[in-house]
Amino acid sequence: MEIENRKWILKERPQGLVKDSDFELIAETLPAINEGEILIENLYLSFDPTQRGWLNDVPGYLPPVQIGEVVRSGGMGRVIESKNAAYNVGDLVFGFVGWQSHCITKAEDDDRFRVIPELLPIPTMLNVMGTTGITAYYGLLELGKPQPGETVLVSGAAGATGSVVVQIAKLKGCHVIAIAGGKEKCDWLKEAGADDVIDYKNSNVHEELPKIAKNGIDIYFDNVGGDILETVLSHININARVLLCGGISSGYDASTLPDGPRNLFSLIIKRATMQGFLVLDYLPRSQKALEDIASWILEGKLQHREDIQEGIENCPQTLNRLFTGDNKGKQLLKI
Ligand SMILES: NC(=O)c1ccc[n+]([C@@H]2O[C@H](COP(=O)([O-])OP(=O)(O)OC[C@H]3O[C@@H](n4cnc5c(N)ncnc54)[C@H](OP(=O)(O)O)[C@@H]3O)[C@@H](O)[C@H]2O)c1
DSSP states (O other), X not given: OOOEEEEEEEOSOOOSSOOGGGEEEEEEEOXXXXXXXXXXXXXXXXXXXXXXXXXXXXXXSSOOOOTTSBOOOOEEEEEEEEOXXXXXXXXXXXXXXXXXXXXXXXXXXXXTOEEOOOOSOHHHHHHTTSHHHHHHHHIIIIIIOOOTTOEEEESSTTSHHHHHHHHHHHHTTOEEEEEESSHHHHHHHHHTTOSEEEETTTSOHHHHHHHHOTTOEEEEEESSOHHHHHHHHTTEEEEEEEEEOXXXXXXXXXXXXXXXXXXXXXXXXXXXXXXXXXXXXXXXXXXXXHHHHHHHHHTTOOOOOEEEEEOGGGHHHHHHHHHHTOOOSEEEEEO
């Protein structure tokens, strides 16, 4: 049986938002698989801001995607052929499947390919039960250690990661302030339980934050960096925890350095900590997070939304939605 794979390869390094012309969509007939390999039909691709960073020619926590390589991305697919005893035809798998319709991999060499029990719809699993949900869970609970009554501030709050942080913080009895862009996202955050919201696109965070966070900030879960981080550092409490999850305001573009913060001395005055973290370190022990998140979903305590684009030809424009803020929830693409 001949199978055609459609795949996006990187043609040149993008600057700013990506363009279709930075990539090339090509079709190839797949070879027969070898012993130890599996053939996956990709079903949904996950879009994550970090993918933009992987396209830069700078060292990171994973090697840059090379010119001519398939664009790296997470996703879920179904095994349609297997010459590897650890995988059966029909298994649903999660891993770095890439911007392509099919994927051949020696999955046992790559601990990032996992067989996934089909407990919830695939988009839900890629969202709250996927890496963004796990990021939110461990970042907030293990590093932030939220205590009832503390004030937790979340930026990028309506997104896949931020919205889970907001809701877990509420479940832990915290007062939650959410920052997001636009009325629609802010209204949704109120429905999801945020006590206060700041629409950073239609108001001035520098002016609004001190009015809303009258008791200061105990935990700041930062998804955006830049000016907002600088503003928040001026309003942290003694022993505050500043959790650096992402800095999307930089656009993850290698040609521009992010702004600020200029006031790191706030950490000294407030005996506060600032810590970066990566979800990859938590994936091997994500079972507890997945169990808790699944039960919150089944109990109706965790709202989630997925933004599902369609068609492999739309990969580049789908990545941009994360940086324009067009995504309403976890950004996915159905193949
Ligand atoms: N450390 C880790 O291991 C880890 C793991 C996963 C994700 N992350 C980070 O977590 C953050 C959120 O990722 P996600 O996958 O959950 O994406 P997401 O929040 O669902 O989507 C990205 C959101 O970022 C906001 N945004 C875009 N440009 C912005 C700007 N210039 N200033 C402020 N906000 C901006 C947009 O929301 P608005 O419409 O509200 O602007 C957009 O919807 C990213 O920084 C990502 O890199 C880190």
